[in-house]
Amino acid sequence: MDETFLDDDHLIPAANVEALRRMRELGVLFVPSSGRPYQSIMSNFADIDQSLLEGSYVISYNGGFINRYGDPNPVLSTTMDRDSVEFLYRYGVEHRLAMHIYTPSGKIFTQFLPPEEATYVRNITGVIQLDDSTSSLDFVGDEELVKILYMNSDFEAVKRLGADLRPQLDPALVDITYSSQRYVEFVPAGVNKGTGLVHLAQLLGIDVADTIGVGDSANDQAMIEMAGLGVGVANVTDDVRPLCDLVLETSGRDGAFPELVRRVIEPQHTA
Structure with missing residues (x-):
């Protein structure tokens, strides 16, 4: 949209x-x-x-x-396999990748955003900026998760990231897609x-x-x-x-x- x-x-x-x-x-x-x-x-x-x-x-x-x-x-x-999200979140933290993490209740947790992305999401309802020191998904408690994405203004780097991670994810559980010339999105398989x-x-x-x-x-x-x-x-x-x-x-x-x-x-x- x-x-x-x-x-x-x-x-x-x-x-x-x-x-x-x-x-x-x-x-x-x-x-x-x-x-x-x-x-x-x-x-x-x-x-x-x-x-x-x-x-x-x-x-x-x-x-x-x-x-x-x-x-x-x-x-x-439809929600996402928790272990897959845990893996992707840990990977994002380890590599300090700009991330969005989505919950069914409408919250969008963001972390490691560059200034231009932080400005962009400021007008989006439900965005909650995490401190860069956060390193686990404890902040969502028991709530299920819907998807996670990484952001990079270099779209070629985004596509390489998706290709590198694809073999590490179960295709029966996770699909990968791209959007807005800057996002790689990880969603439930078949969605x-x-x-x-x-x-x-x-x-x-x-x-x-x-x-x-x-x-x-x-x-x-x-x-x-x-x-x-x-x-x-x-x-x-x-x-x-x-x-x-x-x-x-x-x-x-x-x-x-x-x-x-x-x-x-x-x-x-x-x-």
């Missing part, structure tokens, strides 16, 4: 709000999908007309959780935005072929491939671009959804 639907200040462009209004008029359900927690996603929509998303859903944690819009209790939830979309379609009783998936990076790939129409915004990454059925001319930061409505949704609903 972040580089697809929000601007650089983590706000919804006014053009996208108007696109939501038009989709509502046409009876098209808009469902936000993000790697962030439900509570954090909801904060992005706090200042818009809530009727625009009434009766909708929210897909969070890369497809691991699904909530009815406005209801903090998930209808679907991605594509499976989240499939579960949502089942909840709604619709064919996944009747859905549109819009994204910008590798953690959107499964959703783009699974949807009936896979769409990339103009800033879609080069690895995902060839997989899109359509690439828009407008970037996520500039508000790409009016173009989506004009080119795809209106022709299908006003013919």
Whole structure:
């Protein structure tokens, strides 16, 4: 959602709000999908007309959780193998890697963040900065964990890190994905935005072929491939671009959804 639907200040462009209004008029359900927690996603929509998303859903944690819009209790939830998170956290501490650790309650614990990342997450709901001396997961107590990610502004280094760690993780327990040109994310095996979309379609009783998936990076790939129409915004990454059925001319930061409505949704609903 972040580089697809929000601007650089983590706000919804006014053009996208108007696109939501038009989709509502046409009876098209808009469902936000993000790697962030439900509570954090909801904060992005706090200042818009809530009727625009009434009766909708929210897909969070890369497809691991699904909530009815406005209801903090998930209808679907998937958490991560604790031993795998323990290993990844210890590795991050040992190498002093910038980390985000996510809990089902919406907390995002961060550690070893460089200044630019600390500034970026300051506007995200639920972020708790850990002291650099913290070296165990005792701070979460018995709460389960949803995912952990490492951050580096050098995306090639991020991809090497994921490749180096892959052989050390059980593929039956952990999947690896990449996002925002700076994150490597470790999530429960089988969890991605594509499976989240499939579960949502089942909840709604619709064919996944009747859905549109819009994204910008590798953690959107499964959703783009699974949807009936896979769409990339103009800033879609080069690895995902060839997989899109359509690439828009407008970037996520500039508000790409009016173009989506004009080119795809209106022709299908006003013919």
